[in-house]
Amino acid sequence: MRVLLDTNIFSSFEDYSDISGKLNELSRRLNPKSILLKHPKSIEYLNTLDEYTKRILLSKLAFCALLTDYPSPMNDLEFNTNVGYLKGTNNDLENHLLYSVYTNSVTYLITENPMIHQKSTKLGLKDRVLYLNEALDFFKDFYSIQKRQILPQIKQRPIIKINVDDPIFDSLREEYPEFNNWYNEKARLGRECWCYLKESGKLGAVLIFNGEDFDVIKTDPLLPEKRRFKICTFKVDQVGYKLGELLLKKAFDYCIDNSITETYLTHFGKSEFDYLVNLITEYGFIDIGTNENGENVFFKDLNPTPNQLMFCDYKDIFKKYYPLFYDGNRVKKLVVPIRPQYHEKLFTDYVKRTSITLNEYFGDFIIEGNTIKKAYISHSPIKNLKKGDILLFYRSEDHKELTSLGVLEEFKTNLTIPEEIINMVGKRTVYSSREIEEIVKKPASVMIFTMHLHLKSPIPLTVLKENNILKGPPQTITEITHGAYEKIRDLGGINDNLTIH
Numbered sequence: 066m067r068v069l070l071d072t073n074i075f076s077s078f079e080d081y082s083d084i085s086g087k088l089n090e091l092s093r094r095l096n097p098k099s100i101l102l103k104h105p106k107s108i109e110y111l112n113t114l115d116e117y118t119k120r121i122l123l124s125k126l127a128f129c130a131l132l133t134d135y136p137s138p139m140n141d142l143e144f145n146t147n148v149g150y151l152k153g154t155n156n157d158l159e160n161h162l163l164y165s166v167y168t169n170s171v172t173y174l175i176t177e178n179p180m181i182h183q184k185s186t187k188l189g190l191k192d193r194v195l196y197l198n199e200a201l202d203f204f205k206d207f208y209s210i211q212k213r214q215i216l217p218q219i220k221q222r223p224i225i226k227i228n229v230d231d232p233i234f235d236s237l238r239e240e241y242p243e244f245n246n247w248y249n250e251k252a253r254l255g256r257e258c259w260c261y262l263k264e265s266g267k268l269g270a271v272l273i274f275n276g277e278d279f280d281v282i283k284t285d286p287l288l289p290e291k292r293r294f295k296i297c298t299f300k301v302d303q304v305g306y307k308l309g310e311l312l313l314k315k316a317f318d319y320c321i322d323n324s325i326t327e328t329y330l331t332h333f334g335k336s337e338f339d340y341l342v343n344l345i346t347e348y349g350f351i352d353i354g355t356n357e358n359g360e361n362v363f364f365k366d367l368n369p370t371p372n373q374l375m376f377c378d379y380k381d382i383f384k385k386y387y388p389l390f391y392d393g394n395r396v397k398k399l400v401v402p403i404r405p406q407y408h409e410k411l412f413t414d415y416v417k418r419t420s421i422t423l424n425e426y427f428g429d430f431i432i433e434g435n436t437i438k439k440a441y442i443s444h445s446p447i448k449n450l451k452k453g454d455i456l457l458f459y460r461s462e463d464h465k466e467l468t469s470l471g472v473l474e475e476f477k478t479n480l481t482i483p484e485e486i487i488n489m490v491g492k493r494t495v496y497s498s499r500e501i502e503e504i505v506k507k508p509a510s511v512m513i514f515t516m517h518l519h520l521k522s523p524i525p526l527t528v529l530k531e532n533n534i535l536k537g538p539p540q541t542i543t544e545i546t547h548g549a550y551e552k553i554r555d556l557g558g559i560n561d562n563l564t565i566h
Contacts, residue, residue, distance in 0.1 A: 066099040069165055071176035072107040074197050075122055094204040103129040106161040138164035148184040166190050169488055175200045192491025203492050221259050225252035233268040233300050240333050259315050270308035273298040284354040284362050294320050296330035307436045309344045314437055317388045321562050326368035331360040349385050380453035383472040388517050390472045393566045397454040398550040402539045408460045410495040411439055412469055415519050440490035441512045442504055445542040450476040467524040471514035478510040521558030
């Protein structure tokens with residue numbers, strides 16, 4: 066595995082000794098087969114700095130090998146169309162670093178540069194471009210014998226129990242001088258949030274919401290009074306845990322469960338990379354203009370009209386209108402058998418329960434599978450799967466039942482080299498390096514999919530057989546008819562608010 070290091074990480078930390086310690090730790094966490102690299106374009110950039118700074122930074126990079134025979138993005142029209150190409154040292158350096166990932170010359174890029182992270186999203190590479198702290202967390206587990214799932218606990222609680230002076234709110238106080246007054250007023254009214262607390266007791270992420278918002282949205286044109294789910298405050302400090310994705314899914318689930326068809330938030334847009342805007346636009350929020358305070362209003366429709374759907378390819382509905390998905394005749398429906406140990410890796414938030422837990426009674430819920438987008442590796446010989454196809458996961462051996470539904474985003478077969486899989490799944494893999502090496506001893510297939518729901522009523526094999534959905538326990542990925550899927554939709558209790566036929 067080849068890991069490229071961007072020299073800009075040094076300018077992102079005030080203390081060079083701090084960054085040196087992190088780099089030493091990174092070197093220890095990478096196995097002997099992995100190589101840390103520096104790009105020749107980075108060296109060219111360092112040569113433009115003053116002699117003292119250049120000498121220090123070059124010494125810090127001495128342990129990195131030089132990336133040789135690196136590809137140039139200059140003549141790649143598709144790449145440059147996506148990221149833009151403007152003359153200038155920083156832009157040239159950014160694009161060369163990204164192009165090394167784009168062409169699979171390296172597996173991962175570690176950078177603190179927000180513009181590179183923004184461009185990586187446009188290129189579909191964001192799962193292979195890491196912040197340094199994120200890389201430290203990722204590689205800590207990646208080279209273990211079996212990758213661990215140590216993920217955060219999200220709590221739902223009244224905001225009156227959250228410290229308004231927490232550092233996560235500092236940037237909001239700068240943008241909204243009246244923030245503390247607003248917060249205290251809403252706290253007295255019982256406003257609630259979902260939040261994640263770090264070991265220090267400080268907030269790592271928070272989403273303050275109002276599920277009973279009836280305000281007129283004062284854009285041009287106005288959106289009339291209607292019940293909407295308003296995301297009042299949305300801040301994420303721990304980017305690497307995909308907490309933003311997790312909190313968005315909680316918001317969407319709340320809307321679906323309560324038949325709320327519109328959600329929105331307001332936000333002062335920034336000219337530079339904006340993590341929040343990058344995240345919410347990926348999951349279907351659109352900028353509909355500014356309100357009377359000059360804030361951008363980002364709006365998401367969870368009940369698209371027939372006219373709206375006319376302008377959206379059915380294969381893209383699951384992305385644009387997530388968590389909704391198209392389940393009509395034009396997509397395949399596939400039963401995907403999955404062993405218990407891998408089911409728990411992918412869906413560790415799935416619990417076969419008969420009663421409410423004590424944690425749930427007090428408003429807590431343990432989140433293990435904390436991403437919307439997931440990756441599953443199998444040895445199934447099936448081919449010709451396409452974006453938008455529906456995946457129905459069947460837990461074999463112990464439960465022997467259909468449990469969960471996802472929608473296929475990307476599919477590749479006949480993978481025999483670990484790097485091929487790693488390049489595809491990026492940092493979303495729940496598999497360790499050793500597990501991937503074992504898997505590719507036989508040709509493997511990788512499915513990248515979005516997780517939409519667990520069946521309200523998991524369907525046992527006996528019921529699947531009684532209803533002629535399956536003849537027996539599935540041994541490999543099995544396509545079923547649309548009629549069989551409709552039976553699953555009814556038997557499993559799939560919410561009609563989620564489906565578009």
